[in-house]
Amino acid sequence: MKKVDIFMVKSFIGPLILTFFIVLIIFILQFLWMYVDELAGKGLEIKVLAELLFQFSLTFVPLSLPLAILLASLMTFGNLGEFLELTALKSAGVPLQRVMLPLFVLVSFLAVASFLFSDYILPLSNRKARTLLYDIRRKRPELNIQAGTFYNGIDGFSIKITDKDPETNRLDRIYIYDHRKGLGNNAVIYADSGYMAVTQDESGMILTLYNGYAYNEMEERNVDQDKRKYPFRRDKFSQQTMVIELTGFNLDRSGMDLFRSNYAMLNSRELGYYVDSLSARYEVRSDAYYNDFNSTKLLSQNGYYSSGYENYGDTSGARKLENFNCRAAFDTMPMMDKTAAISRALNFARDGIAFMTEKSESLHQEAKNMTRYRVELYKKFTLPIACLVFFFIGAPLGAIIRKGGLGTPAVISVLFFVVYYVISLTGEKFAKELIWSVPLGTLASTIVLFPIGIFLTYKATTDAAIMNAETYLLFIRKIGAFFTGIKPETSNEDTRPGT
DSSP, X not given: OOHHHHHHHHHHHHHHHHHHHHHHHHHHHHHHHHHHHHHTTSOOOHHHHHHHHHHHHHHTHHHHHHHHHHXXXXXXXHHHHHTTHHHXXXXXXXXXXXXHHHHHHHHHHHHHHHHHIIIIIHHHHHHHHHHHHHHHHHSOOOOOOOTTSEEOOSTTEEEEEEEEOTTTOEEEEEEEEEOTTSSSSOEEEEEEEEEEEEOTTSSEEEEEEEEEEEEXXXXXXXXXXXXXXXXXXXXXXXXXXXXXXOOSOSOOOOOTTTTTTSGGGOOHHHHHHHHHHHHHHHHHHHHHHHHHHHHHTSOEETTEEEOSOTTSSOTTSEEEGGGOOHHXXXXXXXXXXXXXXXXXXXXXXXXHHHHHHHHHHHHHHHHHHHHHHHHHHHHHHHHHHHHHHXXXXXXXXXXXXXXXXXXXXXXHHHHHHHXXXXXXXXXXXXXXXXXXXXXXXXXXXXXXHHHHHHHHHHHHHTTOOTTOHHHHHHHHHHHHHHHHOOOOOOOOSOOOTTO
């Protein structure tokens, strides 16, 4: 490897690692912002939170890598242009394409690594992350009964407190509805005040109640249903202690097969298998619906049409469908039979329309489900391709703007990435809704941005001043001169008479 190649790789590796982790941290913070309400108040251990963040950080790697490559390319070639190193290389006879070659090879390896990561590691990480998040969502929050509202977080109980002193933890006017027997509000406890505490092992809640009543509806046993009575019982107490068992407050881990069939949890081989299976099932159902409609709704069998009125027109009661004259047979019928025939035909038409509507909606949902798997299969390839597309945008654009650091490159990178992300989401949405084909929907962003990369590479090779404001001002002056007839000033020389 030549010294130029080593120099370019060293100049690129540092910004790539830096920007990759910056982008990854941004995605992790976005995840925390979205799910902070579901994670807060769960009493999760640090180990569980670390595992959750680690698994989700792995799922963000394929999306972070293209943006990191774009930003690193802009920074690398912007620094080379800003410190005239790129100019020195061109003066030595090294063209821009040769300068980009070692980085293109490196980015190609990164694209292949991104595909392998998406195919082997990403499905497993997605499965672990989603399963753990599902378990955390099922975990009940710590007891935090707010004043003025009913708390239903404990199985079999509905608790309401009217007022709560945050300093002494004193509860005032407590209502406890016991629903453990499933008979409605037949057991109610009211207390003037009380205190609540949780046992050390968090397996139970201790309620100490003062000055209250316990109301219970008793059910008579060994009595006929029609003669059964429900006597009422009221107990008064000055102090009562209740111990309520708490269940579901520990984190129960689910098996790894919980989301196994989800399209985001499969590799390319499994996605291909699901696509083939769903396609075959779609064809079988489509043919079955067609045969069912043809045999039961079209009133045709073995090429014959039965009119239902053997005494009118054709005395045999059946004719070849292609030789049957409906209008002639209809004209031979009495008026009452014509009305009955029209009503029967309308019923057949409505029945056929209802059948077609129901089956078409079923097939439409089946096709949308199959398309989700196809879109996920194509995404295994589109994200690695995005690494190459962003490199061919970032490298020549950095050489053109000649500005390094994180300022200008970061702004430009975000703009291009937002365009890429919006186009990708729109294309995937249209593909999943069966508006566009799957290849067009998943490759829409590549189709839009790749020509931009080729254009920028060509302009950077020819040293075009597309970032020079004077170039655009001159273009605007030429347009103004075309409409006004006044030639634009192209020289600063003194044109006064006598000079």
